[in-house]
Amino acid sequence: MEDFKLENIDHGDIEDLLEEVEKSFNIKFVGNELIGIRNFGELCDHITKKIQLEDIDDCTSQQAFYKLRNVISTELSVNQKEITIKRKLEELFPKKIRRSNLKKIEEKLGFKLKILTAPNWVMFPLIVIFLLSFICFxxxxxxxxxxxxxxxxxxxxxxxTANEIELENVGQLVERMTRENYLQSRRKQETFNKKEIEKVLRDWFSDKLGLEKTKLTRDAKFL
Structure with missing residues (x-):
């Protein structure tokens, strides 16, 4: 079978994603250290080696769920039993007080959740105006x-003023927390689970770059 090639992907998008990876895992890519990386598997291995923390075989997404559930329960006075991975975020965060309640949750968690967005009827005209402006030159x-x-x-x-939630349920938010705030989502932030890193990165690259997970194998080549 021919190896899948990661082509037609904007290099700027990859650079932005790698900056988020640095923040999530508290690492730093220096100079041209990634220039020799040929495929997705090598990138995963390289990132894993850079995380100089104690390796503990536990589940980060589970810890992220417990952390999120406890904060929501405490700050919004919601029974923990009612906070499941399938619970809709729109139910937990009513629209009228959504921004203020999310701010409380973020302050307790110690990081931004970044789940609010403006409606399409607002964003689409702005994008059109922005693009047409360059033609006007x-x-x-x-x-x-x-x-x-x-x-x-x-x-x-x-x-x-964004007030629309771009995710559907608690489970999806937990997945985002695990990717974008990996260490901060863990019970012990000075540890990580080596076995999880490749899956976290595969889900992240697939979501951010619009790639099919089945094609994002270890042999998928960067072009």
């Missing part, structure tokens, strides 16, 4: 700059 730089400034301000306001 061929006709009028004043109009182009005005369009860019307007859309940029719009993106900022949309982010500041």
């Amino acid at each position: 061929f006709f009028s730089w004043k109009i182009a700059l005005s369009g860019i400034a307007f859309s940029t301000l719009g993106f900022w306001m949309a982010d500041m």
